[in-house]
Amino acid sequence: MEKDNMEFKSNTIGHTPLKQTYFHGTKANLQLGDLIKVGYNSNFGKQKNAKYIFLTSTLDAAVWGAELALGSCKERIYLVEPTGDIENDPDLTDKKFPGNPSMSYRSIHPFKVVGEITIWQGHSEEQVNAMKEALSKLKEQGIDSLND
Template identity: 70%
Template sequence: MEQNQNKPETGGQGATPFAQTYFHGTKADLKIGDLIEVGFNSNYGPRKNAKYIFLSATLDAAIWGAELAFGNGRERIYLVEPIGAIENDPDLTDKKFPGNPTQSYRSTQPFKVIGEVTIWQGHPLAQVQVMKEHLERLKEQGINSLND
């Protein structure tokens, strides 16, 4: 059998996968190495101590997170690494959006900030305003989950 002479040598290591990148959108001013943890006031909803923290595998969902977060701080997108298990965010999956198209997840375990996305394009202001109005209508109807 003839060997393929164009095949590069791998040194026996084979392919190594990249780790999944996750994003967290917020207005909090964090530094690399900081931990995002439960127990602080939520960025959204009733502003009570959060039982869960949230992250996404899509930049778009993280941009929404930053744009819709409470506060007057600068909108920021952090690259985060979950320290423990993550699970689908039920507010954005199941019957509402089958298959988790936003790739949004939650956890009770911390996320470590490993970087920041400094260049990104936000949604048009009119679109953000429509989303904020929609969320306000849900709040008026008593629908304010964030996974109580």
């Protein structure tokens, strides 16, 4: 078929068949359909009862989430869909990083696990250790999460 004779049609009515999915990095062992909810001890910081849950639309931020999560279980990255409103994570946005370059968000509403990324490249051991050290120094200076 010649290029000039091709006809392209677009379905511009309604929504696209794909929803925006987000990533959630953790060391929790979850299954498809599980809901990630607030109210459990946080994997970060003071391990308090979490007021928010977190997701990102960048794989790199999810990798950091998995690598920095507390615990001894396997690092995992899940594809999740929010069930309610999400907002910018103030620890990574606003004055610290204007414009939300990490595309990190938080919510009080559950996230539904819709998939898992099983092949991904982590950061080097040196990078992870440097990040943990930097976070430890911030904590020593009394600079803690805005999400507690």
